[in-house]
Amino acid sequence: MKLRIFRVKLGLNSCYLIRGKDVIMIDGGMPKKLKVFKKVLTIIDINPSDIKLIVLTHSHFDHSGSAREIREFTGAKIAIHESERTYVEDGGMIIPKGVNIYGKITQPWLFAIFKKISFPRFKPDILITDDPYPLNAYGIDGNIIHTPGHTPGSISVILDSGEAFVGCMAHNGFPFRLSPGLPTYAQNIEEIKKCWKLLIDGGVKMIYPGHGKPFSVEIMKESLGYQ
Ligand SMILES: [Zn+2]
Numbered sequence: 612m613k614l615r616i617f618r619v620k621l622g623l624n625s626c627y628l629i630r631g632k633d634v635i636m637i638d639g640g641m642p643k644k645l646k647v648f649k650k651v652l653t654i655i656d657i658n659p660s661d662i663k664l665i666v667l668t669h670s671h672f673d674h675s676g677s678a679r680e681i682r683e684f685t686g687a688k689i690a691i692h693e694s695e696r697t698y699v700e701d702g703g704m705i706i707p708k709g710v711n712i713y714g715k716i717t718q719p720w721l722f723a724i725f726k727k728i729s730f731p732r733f734k735p736d737i738l739i740t741d742d743p744y745p746l747n748a749y750g751i752d753g754n755i756i757h758t759p760g761h762t763p764g765s766i767s768v769i770l771d772s773g774e775a776f777v778g779c780m781a782h783n784g785f786p787f788r789l790s791p792g793l794p795t796y797a798q799n800i801e802e803i804k805k806c807w808k809l810l811i812d813g814g815v816k817m818i819y820p821g822h823g824k825p826f827s828v829e830i831m832k833e834s835l836g837y838q
């Protein structure tokens with residue numbers, strides 16, 4: 612089945628909808644974005660009840676902020692890595708470090724602000740472990756895989772056709788980067804580089820970042836110094 616991919620901007624964040632037999636959503640956007648989301652669904656002509664799964668790449672407010680309302684609206688199930696469950700259930704925030712000079716300068720004040728942003732808490736329906744979670748039950752050839760580094764429980768959706776939805780394993784554009792590449796903030800950038808090696812060796816072609824527009828894996832290869 613030919614999959615269709617839609618990018619949905621819910622605040623600073625790029626969420627994605629993948630339509631196979633069912634529709635799955637990657638990330639739940641910033642807080643209070645249900646209204647925008649409803650509008651977008653009308654424009655792209657997706658029935659809310661067709662969305663069966665919301666995969667949260669990690670627990671940060673800009674990726675999980677409207678997840679609860681979107682679940683209530685669509686009836687979809689929410690999946691997140693088991694190690695980030697407590698942050699969406701009880702609050703608190705995993706604070707990543709600045710990776711580059713811009714990141715190091717902006718991290719202290721930016722995350723002091725971010726730390727104070729709260730969003731409606733919820734209990735996830737599906738807890739992802741370190742093992743791949745297949746998506747064929749949704750009519751989508753691909754897997755959810757554990758890709759730690761931005762946060763310890765960051766996960767990605769990798770389609771067999773080469774599209775990678777990677778949350779904050781990559782950034783492309785304001786306010787985090789001006790051009791596509793590695794994220795500006797990460798708990799462990801070396802772990803992210805290891806994940807990229809695995810994804811590149813596995814044949815990923817197109818990268819769909821958590822912030823900004825999709826870009827070719829060739830750009831990532833270049834910034835990692837691959838030939
Ligand atoms: Zn994040």
Ligand SMILES: [Zn+2]
Pocket residue numbers: 624671673674779821822
């Ligand atoms: Zn983010």
